[in-house]
Amino acid sequence: MDNNHSTIATILYWIGIIEIILGALASLVLLVMVSAALAFGAIVSSVLNACLFIGLSQCLKLLEEGNREKQRMNYKLEQLVAWQQDAVAQTATESSTYESGDSAECWDPQQKPTQPRECYEMLKTLPSSKEIRAALEANCSLFDPSLYQEIIVEVDRLIAMGRLYGDMKQDILVYLSKKLS
Secondary structure, three states: OHHHHHHHHHHHHHHHHHHHHHHHHHHHHHHHHHHHHHHHHHHHHHHHHHHHHHHHHHHHHHHHHHHHHHHHHHHHHHHHHHHHHHHHHHHHHHHHHOOHHHHHOOOOHHHOOOOHHHHHHHHOOOOOHHHHHHHHHHOHHHOOHHHHHHHHHHHHHHHHHHHHHOOOHHHHHHHHHHHHO
8 A cells, every 4th residue: 555655646746746847837828928918019009109109290290381371371361451452442542533424424425324224234335344433433323322332342342353353344244233133
């Protein structure tokens, strides 16, 4: 029996040694796997941080470009508004120098319009936007005062734009056609 006990003890001894070795190997494998996972996580985290940084820097560049473009457009808009105000003021000054007799010469006194629509038909025959403006002024009694004021303001604005784009006669006639229809 002692022989059996020593054999069993030897077997148990070696089983214990093998368990210790396998446990150590398992711990080592687990440690390597955890380290690899942590290293992989660190690498992924670094890559994601780099992508985020690059993306944010690109966004900031786009915002800066957008702000610069907005400032340029605001400056151009301010210049255009100032130019338009100057042009409207100059047109108002020029149109106030027209005498009502000047525009009446464009039409045969016998055919002077009596209705706004007739006035529009005669305005179509005039050669330029300034002559249209003068004729409107000469025939202001045909229109309701508030409508007349609205028309004159828009015609002056279009004439002012004409300094930049050329004679705006067609645009004025389209506007008058809508208003007088």
